[in-house]
Amino acid sequence: MTAVMIGIDPHKASHTAVVISGAEEPLGELRVRASTAQAERLLAWAAAWPERTWAIEGAGGLGHLLAQQLLSAGERVLDVQPKLGARVRLLDTGNVNKNDPDDARSVAVAALRSPGVREARPDDHAAVLKVWSKRRRDLASSRTQVVCRLHAVLCELVPGGDPKKIIADRAARLLGSITPPDAVAAARRELAAALVEDLRRIDGQLRETRKKPDTAVRASGTSLTGLFGVGPVTAATIIGEVRDVSRFTNRDRFAAYNGTAPIEVSSGQRKVHRLSRRGNRRVNHAIHMAAVTQIRQKHSEGRAYYDKKLAEGKTRKEALRSLKRQISDAVFTRLRADARRATAQVRDPGGQ
Numbered sequence: 001m002t003a004v005m006i007g008i009d010p011h012k013a014s015h016t017a018v019v020i021s022g023a024e025e026p027l028g029e030l031r032v033r034a035s036t037a038q039a040e041r042l043l044a045w046a047a048a049w050p051e052r053t054w055a056i057e058g059a060g061g062l063g064h065l066l067a068q069q070l071l072s073a074g075e076r077v078l079d080v081q082p083k084l085g086a087r088v089r090l091l092d093t094g095n096v097n098k099n100d101p102d103d104a105r106s107v108a109v110a111a112l113r114s115p116g117v118r119e120a121r122p123d124d125h126a127a128v129l130k131v132w133s134k135r136r137r138d139l140a141s142s143r144t145q146v147v148c149r150l151h152a153v154l155c156e157l158v159p160g161g162d163p164k165k166i167i168a169d170r171a172a173r174l175l176g177s178i179t180p181p182d183a184v185a186a187a188r189r190e191l192a193a194a195l196v197e198d199l200r201r202i203d204g205q206l207r208e209t210r211k212k213p214d215t216a217v218r219a220s221g222t223s224l225t226g227l228f229g230v231g232p233v234t235a236a237t238i239i240g241e242v243r244d245v246s247r248f249t250n251r252d253r254f255a256a257y258n259g260t261a262p263i264e265v266s267s268g269q270r271k272v273h274r275l276s277r278r279g280n281r282r283v284n285h286a287i288h289m290a291a292v293t294q295i296r297q298k299h300s301e302g303r304a305y306y307d308k309k310l311a312e313g314k315t316r317k318e319a320l321r322s323l324k325r326q327i328s329d330a331v332f333t334r335l336r337a338d339a340r341r342a343t344a345q346v347r348d349p350g351g352q
Contacts, residue, residue: 003052004049006020006108007020007108008054008055008063009100014033017030017031018101019052020105020108029101029104052076053077057085058081059077060079129237133236133240150195151166154174156188157178157185158174171192222235228302229294245335245338258283259277260279284324302323306322
């Protein structure tokens with residue numbers, strides 16, 4: 001039986017699957033409604049091709065649940081990034097239409113042509129860390145929105161608003177000292193009071209959410225928190241996003257992934273590198289916060305390295321980028337060590 005590739009274009013309400021041969025010839029097509037029986041229907045349909053591989057567009061996003069269901073059934077699943085399928089649609093002159101079957105076929109073709117497509121993995125402890133780090137980011141974003149709105153209202157009630165960093169208790173005291181001169185000011189004061197309550201609620205949720213990454217990071221047994229400036233929240237973000245560090249062959253590949261490696265933009269005899277805006281920006285931000293923490297502490301090795309780069313004539317931004325690359329390499333080393341230790345424990349559970 002010839003091996004086939006089954007591409008899936010996942011959506012909220014339905015999933016479209018197209019199976020192609022190794023020569024990229026279409027062999028079948030199926031559309032299933034997103035329901036509790038979605039995996040069963042797909043597996044029953046795909047039984048005609050025993051040697052099969054599934055390629056799901058965004059297996060870490062909208063197609064995550066379906067990918068996990070297929071993995072639980074013992075299937076091999078590839079995670080195809082949306083940009084790969086888009087490139088196939090752009091370059092494939094045989095069919096310029098865009099619909100769900102064409103998208104699913106493009107995903108399958110991308111999986112066949114791209115040797116770097118990674119396999120989807122069953123959820124593990126890293127997925128737990130990703131859940132709670134995302135929850136914290138969402139709450140922090142909501143808090144920023146509330147603070148900005150509260151500041152705007154306070155500026156309409158008091159000249160200059162609150163000149164200091166806005167916190168709920170101080171904003172409440174400021175509102176208590178205001179006597180509205182008219183109905184408009186009274187409405188604004190009432191709105192500001194509601195925003196203060198929103199801020200208190202979000203602050204309480206953030207305090208509770210901070211406990212979740214702490215517990216999850218301790219349970220993971222990672223050594224990342226041993227790095228200066230890397231706390232539980234930063235470690236949870238890095239581990240949750242990276243998941244399997246073995247997919248990076250060396251520290252340079254890891255640095256390219258997190259955006260701490262410069263991009264070459266050379267032409268002819270002119271050799272130039274520029275700042276990378278690519279890569280995983282959440283991991284990049286986590287490394288950035290660790291670097292800033294080290295720079296603020298004069299006794300840290302990171303601050304000594306930063307000062308050394310300044311003495312060499314680098315600007316502050318250039319010195320910060322150099323430090324971020326050093327932290328990236330240190331993070332990679334520790335992630336590799338953690339992975340080796342975890343593998344050793346699985347092979348020899350009696351050695352714990």
